[in-house]
Amino acid sequence: MTREERIARLKREITERVLVLDGAMGTMIQGYKLTEADFRGERFKDHPVDLKGDNELISIVRPDILRDIHLAYYRAGADFAETNTFSATSIAQADYHLEALAYEMNVESARIAREAATIAEGEASGRVCYVAGVLGPTNRTASISPKVSDPGFRNVSFDQLRDAYKEATRGLIEGGADTILVETIFDTLNAKAALFAVEEVFEEVGFELPVMISGTITDMSGRLLSGQTPEAFWNSVSHVKPLSIGLNCALGAKEMRAHIDTLSRVSDVRVSAHPNAGLPNEMGEYDESPEHMSHLVGEFATSGLVNIVGGCCGTTPAHIHAIAEAVKGVKPRTPPVVEPHLRLSGLEAFTAP
Template sequence: MTQFPHRHSDGAEVLAALTKAAKERILVLDGAMGTMIQRYKFSEADFRGERFAHWNHDLKGNNDLLILTRPDVVEAIHLEYFDAGSDMVETNTFSSTSIAQADYGMEELAYELNYEGARLAKNAAKRAAAKDGRRRFVAGAFGPTNRTASISPDVNNPGFRAITFDQLREAYAEEARGLIDGGADIMLVETIFDTLNAKAALVAIEEVFEEKGVRLPVMISGTITDLSGRTLSGQTPEAFWYSLRHARPFSIGLNCALGAKEMRGHIQALSKVADTLVCAYPNAGLPNEFGLYDESPEAMAAMVGEFATSGLVNIVGGCCGSTPDHIAAIAKAVKGVTPRPIPVIETKLRLSGLEAFEFAA
């Protein structure tokens, strides 16, 4: 059996360092991994490598698998983002749960993908810090999976569920173990379209923290799926926050689906109600008719920079379509801008269904 030496980060030290940095400046996350991988135009053979040359599924498009078959490329992309000005990069583990990897018959690789994904990003962080002496951080990325816990995929059977809460929890726990053992500094539950999936991830992370005697900062990022201003499971940004506030995350925010222009109002809404850091990493605009993203680094940086000067954000970055050029421009745009002050929110009974409810005593 393969041995994986554990490289747990010191959660208290990481939290202290991140908190200090966040008070001094707006922190910068990385940009899109998939966009960068597409530039390499990898073939089926590239995804397979020697180890999976005879695998009985097509593997092209399984970007997370490149952690094992092209680790040089994955680490190089992380380093490009660090060199562009990122304080944090996300591991290439968006689909590294047994649930998502089942599409390729690779469920058994989930732990290894997360472990190696964290290790590669950590290597890049050390290489970047060696160049300029600036501390970098690794955010272990938990994607939403390709299943939803609160909505039926069958329009003819509204009560049907393709996955249970416990199945999600178990898969996320395996992911958390790999990311923590590989040395990730932060747990990032991102691109959340179904809050119940996110709750399963957060329960799993908490259980693994207790299991390992480790506690790392947790970041949470939802996605507003269209111009309706709601997540796929129907929540407004405020309701989304009230649903997850109990997890006491290091940051709450939004990513993906929308460009900065379309995301601004939703980030503003979160900024008003969240008594923690707010993180925004939009797409490089909306996709064109070919599914590509056309927004230039300068245009994107101008809009994200306005988030900063308006006092809406503490952490910024980019999602689909963004590149190191976009991140470099964003880092420049927010440099020297005072981070959003964390508001003191009056204690009240606040509940969340699809919309936020505040009890006025």
């Protein structure tokens, strides 16, 4: 099946049932207890800085591990594998002095996810598995100064973000991604740079992939780190006409529900939710069981709030299997008809009467 055929199938399936994203990548990689030598491999044995913890490098040095993780999620019932590219931008990889590898990381991660998808499809006749090419937020923010004494200072510019995201997007497309997922957005300006870059790449390659957008509410204030409410966030990115808008990370399903309800009410596209397995405990670990989490996320679906569900930090194939079972046979949300008005966004949303 060609990518064009998969995209057509995706657009049909999303109207017929609740689709399932995979779960945490970092949680799964940590389970392998990899050493510094594992991250270096032969290719990077003489690299001048430590590489342990650079999970995106796994796409190059241990593709077997990445393939197995994707397969575990597909076999658990996930429709999408998210590429292992959360920090695979030249900006984020600068911490490891691996800026030059960003493009290769994106290509290889998408390619490995596509290999796993093909294997999973071969195990179940008629099944189609999708690859969501991930663009993460980077470790810098265009909206907030990292210097308390200098509010106007920025350690990254819009154009620097745009260039990094363009490189990553090209790699994801070359590797075989079916969609582009701009996720864990804590700064809407970073996201706008990513979305601008994605649209530029689409113009350059001569075709478009569906775009998925997922923000993160960073605490109980109900706002992104850069200050926007969920509705204001939607107003800021709705011009892209994405396949879906949603939230992931930072919160568990219980804490996320009200914000998903807001997006479900105000957006005229599909809605996604992939929360953490509860809130972290005092050790920074996630304790919410697959059974409990699937009950909460399943209620999102039965209440008609979502079209795509999955898991973020702390979730495993067991969580995704339970979630997939909880939404099986549930009718997906029908996007509302939103009347045309002038809708603006600062930190709050404003709708002109």
